[in-house]
Amino acid sequence: MPPKKTLKKDEEVKISLWKKVGQPRQYSWEKDEILEVIYWQKQILSLILGITWGVLKLQYLPVIIAFLVMIGAASYFVGFQILPGDETEGVGGPWPVVTEGGMPAFATFLLAWIITYTMCYY
Amino acid sequence: MLFIPNVILVVLASLIVNLTTTVIEWFLVYRTEDFKRLSDEIKESEKKVETLKKNKESVIVSNTSLKKDDKAPKNSKDRQIEAYQKRIKDANQQLTMFRMKSTLATGVVMFSAFGMMSSAFDGLIVAKLPFHPFGLLQGMSHRNLPGTDETDCSFLFIYVLASMTLRASIQKYLGWTQATPSMFQMPEEFNEESK
Numbered sequence: 574m575p576p577k578k579t580l581k582k583d584e585e586v587k588i589s590l591w592k593k594v595g596q597p598r599q600y601s602w603e604k605d606e607i608l609e610v611i612y613w614q615k616q617i618l619s620l621i622l623g624i625t626w627g628v629l630k631l632q633y634l635p636v637i638i639a640f641l642v643m644i645g646a647a648s649y650f651v652g653f654q655i656l657p658g659d660e661t662e663g664v665g666g667p668w669p670v671v672t673e674g675g676m677p678a679f680a681t682f683l684l685a686w687i688i689t690y691t692m693c694y695y
Numbered sequence: 696m697l698f699i700p701n702v703i704l705v706v707l708a709s710l711i712v713n714l715t716t717t718v719i720e721w722f723l724v725y726r727t728e729d730f731k732r733l734s735d736e737i738k739e740s741e742k743k744v745e746t747l748k749k750n751k752e753s754v755i756v757s758n759t760s761l762k763k764d765d766k767a768p769k770n771s772k773d774r775q776i777e778a779y780q781k782r783i784k785d786a787n788q789q790l791t792m793f794r795m796k797s798t799l800a801t802g803v804v805m806f807s808a809f810g811m812m813s814s815a816f817d818g819l820i821v822a823k824l825p826f827h828p829f830g831l832l833q834g835m836s837h838r839n840l841p842g843t844d845e846t847d848c849s850f851l852f853i854y855v856l857a858s859m860t861l862r863a864s865i866q867k868y869l870g871w872t873q874a875t876p877s878m879f880q881m882p883e884e885f886n887e888e889s890k
Binding site: 687 | 702703706822824856859860863864867
């Protein structure tokens with residue numbers, strides 16, 4: 574495994590999160606950066622799931638439970654398998670990663686699901 | 696004429712309200728030198744407290760002669776940590792006072808917007824829910840709607856959902872969430888006592 578790129582402070586600011594996400598194991602990560610990526614990953618996934626399940630006319634409580642399980646599992650996968658959450662200081666285990674941005678993501682999912690369902694079938 | 700469904704209009708209204716309050720907050724708080732100074736002070740003090748705590752822990756671990764039950768007397772590191780924690784507390788208080796004006800202004804905007812939306816959408820079914828809402832949620836989703844079909848959805852529920860997600864995302868995008876003290880943050884004194 575190649576050594577991680579160590580950057581001067583000025584350079585670090587210039588490295589965008591996008592670039593880091595492209596090669597996550599090449600750079601050292603801060604706790605806040607990991608949580609930020611997790612936040613946006615949750616938002617995008619919630620939007621996609623909401624629209625898809627609205628179009629497919631999926632209904633009722635099991636859909637909400639399935640969403641919560643999927644979003645939690647996806648966050649864990651992104652935080653600890655793709656990003657180096659386990660090697661980053663201060664992340665504090667799986668719980669902060671799984672719950673980061675949970676409420677806004679849930680709101681995005683409900684909004685996308687309700688709007689798509691309403692527009693497609695009413 | 697272009698037809699826009701009510702549900703989309705509610706989301707657009709929420710977007711406009713949230714963008715307006717963001718501009719107000721930026722103008723009254725985030726662009727000012729005082730705010731930058733206070734938030735920098737908090738960040739620096741937090742970093743210093745973290746470093747001091749780490750140093751303190753490593754000293755305790757390496758010092759094997761100390762028994763676990765012994766209460767070590769307060770040394771200079773403890774005093775330094777306390778001083779920085781007091782500084783953080785003071786800066787947070789100043790920040791809260793500083794934000795008062797913008798909180799009032801955004802409150803007025805949100806209140807007026809809500810009044811306008813109520814007069815436009817009250818009593819109208821703007822969406823159909825794909826699930827049965829329960830408890831408190833039903834009070835919000837079926838507010839002032841005729842009939843007993845609980846899957847009928849009022850503007851309020853859509854407005855609250857849109858505001859929740861849009862406000863959080865706008866603030867995250869602008870990087871403002873770091874500077875706001877968390878509502879659910881445990882006070883430091885409590886953490887110390889519970890150890």
